[in-house]
Amino acid sequence: MKKTIGLRKRWLRNTVGIIAILGLVFALLATGVYAYSRYAGMKDDLRQRADATAEYFAAHQNQTYEEFYSACIAYAETFTDRDAVQLQLLDNNGVVIASARIEWVGSTISTEDTFVGMDAVTGERVVALSSPVTYDGQTIGMFRYVAATKQMDLRILFVGVCVLVCLVAMLCVIAMVNSLYIQSVINPIMDISEKAKRIA
Numbered sequence: 001m002k003k004t005i006g007l008r009k010r011w012l013r014n015t016v017g018i019i020a021i022l023g024l025v026f027a028l029l030a031t032g033v034y035a036y037s038r039y040a041g042m043k044d045d046l047r048q049r050a051d052a053t054a055e056y057f058a059a060h061q062n063q064t065y066e067e068f069y070s071a072c073i074a075y076a077e078t079f080t081d082r083d084a085v086q087l088q089l090l091d092n093n094g095v096v097i098a099s100a101r102i103e104w105v106g107s108t109i110s111t112e113d114t115f116v117g118m119d120a121v122t123g124e125r126v127v128a129l130s131s132p133v134t135y136d137g138q139t140i141g142m143f144r145y146v147a148a149t150k151q152m153d154l155r156i157l158f159v160g161v162c163v164l165v166c167l168v169a170m171l172c173v174i175a176m177v178n179s180l181y182i183q184s185v186i187n188p189i190m191d192i193s194e195k196a197k198r199i200a
Helices: 002-058 063-075 150-199
Strands: 086-090 096-099 114-118 125-135 138-148
Touching: 002 096, 002 125, 002 138, 002 150, 063 086, 063 096, 063 125, 063 138
Parallel strands: none
Antiparallel strands: 086 096, 086 138, 114 125, 125 138
16 A cells, blocks of 8 residues: 555656646746747837837928927927827937926936836836937937836736646646546556465
């Protein structure tokens, strides 16, 4: 009886243990790939917005510098997609000149082409893409599109939890199937082996 119990434990430990390790690796990889694709998609969207805005203003330079710069400021301050994405107008030193969010104006922020991290002013985790604003061949500032990642991070977390729940459910099914297999196949073989030893 003790041998049977020991065999069952070893069987379950080896089978379920290996599958659990492989399943955990798969869950981490699946969640990582999903997170990478979501962040890459957000970056692509912001890049297209930033480039399109810079190109639009580059094509409309038949006005004085003051008029051109005033138009850039007005566009940043009245940007209409502010629920999902925010727009900032930066000078060449990284100072926010204009934005629909007043708390950003006057602050100095990163002028990296692509930024992923915590926003120093709002404390939110953000993805930001910048594109230069040019007038008469000179760079006079940058348009910077900013998107908070909170909702996307929650979706990524939800997907990760779902994958882990599926993994646990699968392991429970495998453990039950293995237990039934041991009872129906291994146990009778062990009983026959024990009886053979007694007869011998």
